Structures are given as C-alpha cells and as structure tokens.
Amino acid sequence: MNNGDYLHWQTVPTRWKDNDLYGHVNNTVHYSLMDTAINEWMIKTAGFDPLRGDQIALCVESHCVYKAEVAFPDTIELGLRVGKLGRSSVRWEAGLYRGSDAALIAEGYFVHVFVGRGDRRPAEIVDPVRAELQKLVIA
Template identity: 75%
Template sequence: MTGEYVHWENVPTRWKDNDVYGHVNNVVHYSLMDTVINEWMIRTAGFDPASSEAIGLCVESHCAYKAEVSFPDAIRVGLRVGKLGRSSVRWEIGMFRASDDVLIAEGHFVHVFVDRHARRPVEIAGRVRAEMEKLLRP
C-alpha cells in the first residue's frame, strides 16, 4: 500500500497533538494533509502562496481513520495526485505510523485553482501542472 504514494514526508508528532484519550486528535490529521500538500506545492512546484496570480482553494476534504497513533510516534505521510483536471486537483494522502508502517488514516483534498482577485477558476499550468503530473498515481 505504501508503494501507491509518490512523495513522502516524515512528520514527528508533538506532545500537544494527543487528546484526552491518549491518541493524536483527528484535527491533527487534517493539518498534516494540508501541510504536506502546501509544502510540496511551495518546495517542489515553485508555488508562492503570497504572490501567485492563481491560488488553490480547498472545496472538499475527507479523512478516514484506520488506527491510532500517539506522541511520540512519527507519521509517514504519502502524497499522490488521484485526478488532475483543468483547474482542479484531487490530492490523495496516506498516513502511516513510522515505527511499523501501519496505515493510520487515508484522506483527500480537492483544490480548485482560482484567480486570486476574481475568484474564478483558472487553468493549472506551467511548472505547477508539470510537477503535479509527476504525482499522478500509477
């Protein structure tokens, strides 16, 4: 299952990530997905969220929880593109406990790229699109 993802980030959990039940709270999973996607966009695809003419707005998100994880576990986050449209992209994310590769959660985000000012859909083009194409799942 880990072979289905193209890009990987290892993320340590933090003490504050645990909730009163002793496991990483569900909101942390969403934060990790958002962080890994945006870090990839900035570092790999050259996206500048502060000045780009087009921005990606999240129009859909989902997370299915499969197993618990707790501080001080690290989480391996796998990223791929499930679908790449003209102005939208469906990111697919797998989160695995680093110590034993157990799947802890699977999720997706759908971003629609829009003009920063008009907020109307625009084509995903150039380097950003070229890099996204490299993440399309095999």
C-alpha cells in the same frame, strides 16, 4: 491502497500537544498534516507562490478515514499522490502510516481548485505547477 502507491513521502514528528484526552493524536491533526504536506510540496517542488502568485488554490472538499491510532512520540510517514488532475483542479490523496510499525493510520483526500487571486474564478493550472503535479499522478 498500499504505501507503494504514493509517489512523494514526508516524515512528520508528532508533538506532545497533538495528543488529546483519549491519549492519541486528535483527528484534526490528520487534516492539518495533509494540508501542510500538500502546500509544502506545492511551494518547494512546484514553485507555487500562495502569497504573491496570480493564482491561489482553494480547498473545496476534504475527507479522512481513520484506520488506527497514533500517539506522541511516534512519527508519521505521510505519502502523497495525485488521484485526478483536471484543468483547474487537483485531487490530492494521502496515506498516513505510523512510523514505528508502518501501520496505516488514516487515508484522506483534498480537492483544490485553482482560482484567480483577484476574481476567485476557476483558472487553468499554470506550468510549472501542472508539470510537477503530473509527476504525482497515479495510473
């Protein structure tokens, strides 16, 4: 993967509290940043309403491979793309790059399954969410 493969970018500052006793951003922060970037994109860009909509998106699988360290006060350039778009699911792929030198620090993915709010059964992804997701699908 190279950073040209991602179709949506977000700059994320690290925070003092993100550093752990080893002097770098703790691994749990990487997952939190990916989850936050994905949900922010769905809400702001695709009009997804996680609080009142008929559907919610559940994370059923996630993974992260750590490549390099990052520490406060550096920033993280987080790239998103859709690796696979199914009927009721989406595989988000993320690349996290150190802002100071563009080094790849982590690559990860989240799989969301869209389900009905009440019955928690898989449901076809509705427009405009699907239309916006399609814009992030890589060839």
